[in-house]
Amino acid sequence: MKLNLALLPGDGVGPEVLSQAVKCLQAVEETFNHQFIYREAPIGAYAIDKYGTSLPEKTLDLCKTSDAILFGAIGDPKYDNNPEAKTRPEEGLLELRKSLGLFANIRPVKAFSSLSEKSPLKKEIIENVDFIIYRELTGGIYFGEKKTNEDGTIASDLCEYSEKEISRVAHLAFKAAKNRDGKLTLVDKANVLESSRLWRKVVSKIAESYPEVKLDYLFVDNAAMQLILNPRQFDVILTENMFGDILSDEASVIGGSIGLLASASIGEENALFEPIHGSYPQAKGMDIANPVASILSAAMLLEHHSLFEEAMAVREAVDKALKKGVVTTDLNEKSQYGTNQVGDFIADNI
Amino acid sequence: MKLNLALLPGDGVGPEVLSQAVKCLQAVEETFNHQFIYREAPIGAYAIDKYGTSLPEKTLDLCKTSDAILFGAIGDPKYDNNPEAKTRPEEGLLELRKSLGLFANIRPVKAFSSLSEKSPLKKEIIENVDFIIYRELTGGIYFGEKKTNEDGTIASDLCEYSEKEISRVAHLAFKAAKNRDGKLTLVDKANVLESSRLWRKVVSKIAESYPEVKLDYLFVDNAAMQLILNPRQFDVILTENMFGDILSDEASVIGGSIGLLASASIGEENALFEPIHGSYPQAKGMDIANPVASILSAAMLLEHHSLFEEAMAVREAVDKALKKGVVTTDLNEKSQYGTNQVGDFIADNI
Numbered sequence: 001m002k003l004n005l006a007l008l009p010g011d012g013v014g015p016e017v018l019s020q021a022v023k024c025l026q027a028v029e030e031t032f033n034h035q036f037i038y039r040e041a042p043i044g045a046y047a048i049d050k051y052g053t054s055l056p057e058k059t060l061d062l063c064k065t066s067d068a069i070l071f072g073a074i075g076d077p078k079y080d081n082n083p084e085a086k087t088r089p090e091e092g093l094l095e096l097r098k099s100l101g102l103f104a105n106i107r108p109v110k111a112f113s114s115l116s117e118k119s120p121l122k123k124e125i126i127e128n129v130d131f132i133i134y135r136e137l138t139g140g141i142y143f144g145e146k147k148t149n150e151d152g153t154i155a156s157d158l159c160e161y162s163e164k165e166i167s168r169v170a171h172l173a174f175k176a177a178k179n180r181d182g183k184l185t186l187v188d189k190a191n192v193l194e195s196s197r198l199w200r201k202v203v204s205k206i207a208e209s210y211p212e213v214k215l216d217y218l219f220v221d222n223a224a225m226q227l228i229l230n231p232r233q234f235d236v237i238l239t240e241n242m243f244g245d246i247l248s249d250e251a252s253v254i255g256g257s258i259g260l261l262a263s264a265s266i267g268e269e270n271a272l273f274e275p276i277h278g279s280y281p282q283a284k285g286m287d288i289a290n291p292v293a294s295i296l297s298a299a300m301l302l303e304h305h306s307l308f309e310e311a312m313a314v315r316e317a318v319d320k321a322l323k324k325g326v327v328t329t330d331l332n333e334k335s336q337y338g339t340n341q342v343g344d345f346i347a348d349n350i
Numbered sequence: 351m352k353l354n355l356a357l358l359p360g361d362g363v364g365p366e367v368l369s370q371a372v373k374c375l376q377a378v379e380e381t382f383n384h385q386f387i388y389r390e391a392p393i394g395a396y397a398i399d400k401y402g403t404s405l406p407e408k409t410l411d412l413c414k415t416s417d418a419i420l421f422g423a424i425g426d427p428k429y430d431n432n433p434e435a436k437t438r439p440e441e442g443l444l445e446l447r448k449s450l451g452l453f454a455n456i457r458p459v460k461a462f463s464s465l466s467e468k469s470p471l472k473k474e475i476i477e478n479v480d481f482i483i484y485r486e487l488t489g490g491i492y493f494g495e496k497k498t499n500e501d502g503t504i505a506s507d508l509c510e511y512s513e514k515e516i517s518r519v520a521h522l523a524f525k526a527a528k529n530r531d532g533k534l535t536l537v538d539k540a541n542v543l544e545s546s547r548l549w550r551k552v553v554s555k556i557a558e559s560y561p562e563v564k565l566d567y568l569f570v571d572n573a574a575m576q577l578i579l580n581p582r583q584f585d586v587i588l589t590e591n592m593f594g595d596i597l598s599d600e601a602s603v604i605g606g607s608i609g610l611l612a613s614a615s616i617g618e619e620n621a622l623f624e625p626i627h628g629s630y631p632q633a634k635g636m637d638i639a640n641p642v643a644s645i646l647s648a649a650m651l652l653e654h655h656s657l658f659e660e661a662m663a664v665r666e667a668v669d670k671a672l673k674k675g676v677v678t679t680d681l682n683e684k685s686q687y688g689t690n691q692v693g694d695f696i697a698d699n700i
């Protein structure tokens with residue numbers, strides 16, 4: 001198979017972890033006789049510094065003409081505490097999601113048994129945890145109108161949802177639940193928010209077309225508790241953009257390291273794959289960042305193009321690295337392996 | 351001292367846990383020679399069923415003329431999945447907060463060492479955890495304009511904050527931090543939300559008047575992770591209404607039971623005290639709900655009126671019950687004690 005891949009390294013440790021994913025994709029090309037074409041483009045703080053905008057037009061064009069996008073990380077602390085900043089690295093990622101219509105962010109959460117000591121949760125809590133979060137990604141308070149009054153004393157953000165925005169991601173989540181354990185949990189705040197009540201209305205209607213799936217509801221505050229008290233109860237979680245942002249990062253603690261978690265952002269015509277960890281600026285260029293999340297993002301990319309055997313080879317190589325202790329220091333303080341060596345080991349085992 | 355107390359039992363297990371708190375307050379009256387006058391009023395689903403509104407006028411009037419309010423719980427599942435419901439029990443609580451100007455919700459989070467096996471988190475994670483959450487309670491997306499378009503296909507909620515709303519709760523949080531370990535963490539989503547950027551601007555300005563306090567910032571998604579990965583890092587957390595709702599319920603897992611956590615909601619002229627657990631309708635009338643959160647809410651009430659010795663007596667009686675195993679089944683499956691017996695034991699030990 002021939003695939004055109006856009007590479008967006010971004011900021012912080014993005015470039016170094018992305019390189020490891022590319023190594024693994026190259027190993028897949030060789031072993032399975034595919035041809036992947038890699039084209040790189042700037043985004044985020046890196047793009048602001050160089051081109052004055054966090055999402056240059058040519059980056060967006062490249063993404064539009066690619067079969068899939070592999071993304072590194074975004075964000076730079078120098079923009080975080082500057083309320084006067086005219087542009088922010090994160091805007092590039094948000095614009096990219098919106099322009100490409102990447103409406104569903106999919107984050108699998110699984111406890112790797114070889115790493116259960118790393119989790120802050122007790123072993124009996126995380127054993128056999130295996131669920132997926134479907135987060136709506138192009139609506140809600142992220143993209144609603146933002147306002148500040150003239151003298152800068154009042155600011156607001158609008159959280160808006162339409163039936164259409166809700167139903168397209170809901171259908172994906174129901175399909176996933178149907179192929180898994182048949183349980184879907186809608187997380188909202190319907191006792192307070194009008195938009196949440198629309199979510200409940202639309203999702204409960206859609207449920208009628210999926211009789212195999214059992215739908216239940218959880219308020220977001222309760223969900224934040226249940227994720228830690230009893231994560232095994234979940235199969236597929238469906239939620240809106242902001243709640244999904246919070247809950248999926250929270251859920252990342254289950255596995256013991258955020259450095260292991262990959263995500264896919266899917267639209268009608270495009271798909272982007274990225275580690276869920278951020279740009280981790282303190283580690284930039286130090287060869288210590290965990291490349292596994294980025295490599296597993298590449299595995300999700302392969303699956304998205306129905307290259308299941310290839311994805312499995314990547315996953316098995318990752319498992320081998322974890323079992324053999326070829327891991328970065330976030331997983332084992334005494335480890336001697338750096339980002340590059342872990343990437344090499346995994347690529348060599350594909 | 352003479353105090354006029356409004357009692358709002360509300361729904362589910364609210365009435366039964368509130369009764370235990372009243373028992374303890376009566377014990378305090380006797381032991382310390384005070385006079386508390388208790389006046390009860392309806393709220394929530396109970397009030398809807400009886401009077402057609404979740405906050406009857408006479409309830410609000412009673413609260414306004416009281417020195418403090420002791421609250422049970424609110425909510426009934428029969429309203430949750432009914433998008434057509436004209437009124438909801440929760441509205442009563444939200445209206446009460448707004449009408450009384452209870453702008454700061456204060457939730458202490460502490461790990462009781464006698465209960466560390468109950469927590470889903472590992473012992474070494476929760477040891478010596480001791481922080482307070484200051485949640486803004488009368489602004490943000492809870493109270494912003496709510497809209498649904500004519501054909502019910504689009505719904506929205508506005509998240510709005512003013513400098514004034516931010517600064518009054520921020521001052522309380524800074525003062526608390528000054529009297530504690532001198533560390534304040536502002537949780538927001540300033541990389542996405544305009545309202546969060548206003549929070550950062552206002553709070554960082556206020557910080558200049560509290561040179562003893564070290565201010566730092568955390569994005570809400572990261573905060574949801576850090577609360578579980580390393581809760582000891584926190585001293586005082588300050589955040590807006592919705593993030594506070596989610597994070598404080600999440601933080602409740604640290605102690606092992608949400609049945610232990612109390613909260614205070616403070617305004618210029620009024621204050622309300624309530625357990626953070628909900629109405630727990632499945633347990634209603636079964637004499638199994640944990641009364642400790644409600645009793646500790648009464649202790650916070652006493653502290654609010656500077657009755658520190660009295661509050662300490664209540665806290666010590668609670669500690670004794672926990673240490674002696676006089677607890678409800680949420681803390682010990684094999685326990686024989688019900689809500690009433692635990693309440694009696696604690697009251698007797700004051």
Ligand SMILES: CC(C)[C@H](C(=O)O)[C@@H](O)C(=O)O
Nearest residue numbers: 074075090093245541542571
């Ligand atoms: C970087 C930030 C804008 C982004 C988000 O909030 O969506 C990130 O936290 C994520 O979850 O991908």
Ligand SMILES: CC(C)[C@H](C(=O)O)[C@@H](O)C(=O)O
Nearest residue numbers: 191192221424425440443595
């Ligand atoms: C009952 C509900 C409206 C309320 C809230 O969201 O504020 C509750 O969850 C709380 O935290 O007190």
